[in-house]
Structures are given as structure tokens and as C-alpha cells.
Amino acid sequence: MKHQWRCRRCGKLLGIVEQNRLHIQFARGHQYFVGMPATSVCRGCKTLNELATDQELRKGNTNIQSQLQN
Numbered sequence: 862m863k864h865q866w867r868c869r870r871c872g873k874l875l876g877i878v879e880q881n882r883l884h885i886q887f888a889r890g891h892q893y894f895v896g897m898p899a900t901s902v903c904r905g906c907k908t909l910n911e912l913a914t915d916q917e918l919r920k921g922n923t924n925i926q927s928q929l930q931n
Contacts, residue, residue, distance in 0.1 A: 862880075863877055863878065863879050864877070864878040865877060865878075866878055866883065866899075866910075866912050868903040868905065868906065868908055868910055869908065869910055870903065870906050870908040871903060871905050871906040871908070873903055873904065873905040873906070875901050875903065875910060876899070876901070876912075878897075878912070881896065881897065882894045882895065882896060882897070883895050883896070883897055883899050883912065885901075897912055897913065898911065898912060898913050899911070899912045900912075
């Protein structure tokens with residue numbers, strides 16, 4: 862199942878969560894698959910965002926679930 866990881870402040874798309882990996886794509890075709898947890902500074906508003914592991918999502922951590930949107 863895929864989920865969008867968006868900035869908690871402005872809603873800008875930061876990456877796509879696919880299983881236990883995070884897919885990050887930048888301009889000019891740069892793409893990365895990284896493990897979690899992940900931390901990113903939003904390119905739009907400069908807010909620090911954190912994404913925990915998929916296991917924490919399954920346990921019902923509401924702080925993490927609010928960062929992921931279908």
C-alpha cells in the first residue's frame with residue numbers, strides 16, 4: 862500500500878511510502894529509495910518533518926499517522 866508523506870505545515874509532497882521504504886523524487890529525474898525513519902526539511906516552508914518506521918504506524922501512533930495521507 863502506498864501513502865503520501867506530506868509536510869506537516871504546508872502540505873507539500875515530500876515522498877511516497879511504499880512498504881518499508883520511502884521513495885523520494887527531485888527535479889531533473891533524481892530518484893532515491895531510502896529506509897525509515899526519515900527526516901526532511903520542506904523545500905517550500907523549511908519545516909523539519911520526521912517519518913517513523915512502518916511498524917510504528919501499525920501500532921497506532923497517531924502523531925505519525927497524521928503525517929501520512931492516502
